[in-house]
Amino acid sequence: MATRPKGRTIDRRNREPEILAAAIEVFHKKGYAAASLRDVADIVGVLKGSLYHYISSKEELLARICVESHKQSSMIMQESLDSADTPLDQLRTFLHKTAIWYLTNIERVHIYFNEGKWLTGDRLEEVRTQGREFHAFIRSLIDRARSEDRIRTDVDPRVAAQLIIGALNNISTWYRPDGLYSPEEIAGIYTDMTLASLANPVPGLVSA
Amino acid sequence: MATRPKGRTIDRRNREPEILAAAIEVFHKKGYAAASLRDVADIVGVLKGSLYHYISSKEELLARICVESHKQSSMIMQESLDSADTPLDQLRTFLHKTAIWYLTNIERVHIYFNEGKWLTGDRLEEVRTQGREFHAFIRSLIDRARSEDRIRTDVDPRVAAQLIIGALNNISTWYRPDGLYSPEEIAGIYTDMTLASLANPVPGLVSA
Amino acid sequence: MATRPKGRTIDRRNREPEILAAAIEVFHKKGYAAASLRDVADIVGVLKGSLYHYISSKEELLARICVESHKQSSMIMQESLDSADTPLDQLRTFLHKTAIWYLTNIERVHIYFNEGKWLTGDRLEEVRTQGREFHAFIRSLIDRARSEDRIRTDVDPRVAAQLIIGALNNISTWYRPDGLYSPEEIAGIYTDMTLASLANPVPGLVSA
Amino acid sequence: MATRPKGRTIDRRNREPEILAAAIEVFHKKGYAAASLRDVADIVGVLKGSLYHYISSKEELLARICVESHKQSSMIMQESLDSADTPLDQLRTFLHKTAIWYLTNIERVHIYFNEGKWLTGDRLEEVRTQGREFHAFIRSLIDRARSEDRIRTDVDPRVAAQLIIGALNNISTWYRPDGLYSPEEIAGIYTDMTLASLANPVPGLVSA
DNA sequence: TATGAATGAGAGTTCATTCAT
């Protein structure tokens, strides 16, 4: 007969999510350049060659991770705009939400922020554009807050945005999920310090 | 005649500095893992095998870069302690000097901060120890400033130190020597914002 | 038609045995140190990189050859003990069987005896231990034969064992399968001469 | 003045013997194929390239070692012929002298016997011819002793010679200068056992 | 869908040898 014998149930679940999860783990641990597809396949429990039923290349794997992260990031932007009326409160919300998101998805978000540079061609352009948008979003909030006299005007918003992003971006190099602080605590400190760094200077406060 | 008879003048100068410079360039541009010694050799203008007259391994090249950077970093720490009396002023000096150093040696310092993780064995231990010392230095200044009531006490110094280092650490991802701002300007902004982020909070300043 | 439509039939059989056989040939002919995996791959008809589907390193190839040879050697020891009652007869059997084994597997046994030294780490220890066991086996038979007054007592059993092994060990340097003598003939001569060299001396026989 | 200043005495002794000695050490320890000229140069205390003032190639170094050993070997042959009247006594002398020579020059003689195969072209032919002569010398003594009814006639002289040489040849794999036995003791045992192995068989001696 | 064999390019590294100085 041509029908499959029922006895043997081959594992036919869709392995895409598993592969993506494994790739996230490996790309995070080793970095994209040093990661090998064999590592990914080993985690999934499949042979290297078999991955190509789900992906078309190593780079595509990276691209998918970045695309998905970008969607989440975009959602956070929108939510932040919706959450408050003033740009300063929107910024506060955005920083806090983003930090929480980062800390609770440390592997994938690290990849999004730090390994996207390995993409090529259009995908590289796309991820770069997204990075610029991310940066522009923060800068525009700073700009608007500034025009409402809520924050200091003596620092360039572009540079300020880069420094703010940088502190965030670097969290994955030191944060340990099993460490002393919860994502909420760290996100709180990050948000507080960042806003303080933008605050209107009060004469004689910490100056020399 | 006094001129050399043969047309082709082969360069017989010591190429160690050239090789180090080329390695710094390549490791910075591609990252250590993705960088190849062929890239380095191409820049120097020799075959990759010829590099081994000057180095014993690719890793050793990386180690040399890190060791030299560490020396400079240590000097800055000492200078900062000598430069002022209060921990807050010492911190200010340290942040400013370090930022200037980073911005004017962006490639090598980037490697020191971000690629040292690729070292192995004792060298890895060493670079990790150095990283902890760097962090401990900042934290201890924060601790002492705190005990003198000069800065806020509501954020954990460890986390604060990590965020401060993170912003610095990440500069290499966005700074362009041919950009709008000079190292001095950026270092100034970085120092100002960082100190502001540690300042004693003034009620009602930027809070919701 | 029943025949395969495409002209070129690619061999999809498991090539492990082929690779082992090729390695034995190459390691024997050139010595392990001078042998290259390209030689092995050429014989098998694949690219050298392809060998790594079957082996994990050149050394592992050598180790496999040695392990298999050791098994055979151990079997011969056991068979020899089982084959006779007196240590002298056991020795005779052992020498004869071992010589036959060597002569009919000249390449692999040569490698086992002479190239195992290139192994490293635990594998080197193992092959050294095996060598000591081989030596101890012969020496113990000599010891026991001596205590039964069957052989001479004026030569040290350790040195005697080394010389006996040495003559055997060296066969691969001169034996040619297509030569004048069969393995059986050579093994017979080897056994006879060796036992005679251990015989109780008869006064005036060949002495000065 | 054109004369050399006397103060600085450059080491101008002829380094040929040193280089040869170093090569012997290295070739013995690692085997010719795995030995590198850098090892040799390191021992001499000179740079790799400088060796080429004394040698024309790595192979030539090996050739010199073999040539010198061959001279010594030839001398022993002649001395042995001169030392006694009967072939059996000549053989005894030869085996003993050769064993002593081997044991007291273990490194160079090991190379002569075991590494000469790495030579190429005419030099390889030469060393092979020498090996054949060595073998032929022993075989002819056995032949002559046989025709005088001094030794057994039931083993082929060619095979016997190979086995006798083999035991000798292999000494370098186990002899340690700091071991239990002196060269004289080992040479004595070797000679005794070898002659016993050639003795006329006495019925019932060690046979089953 | 999954395998496993194979590819081809490229990695880091070693080495005998050459040669201007």
Next chain:
DNA sequence: TATGAATGAACTCTCATTCAT
């Protein structure tokens, strides 16, 4: 005589990718 820089070929090993089965 000796140096030290450089070569070029070979080496072991890794990897993304392909494809017949």
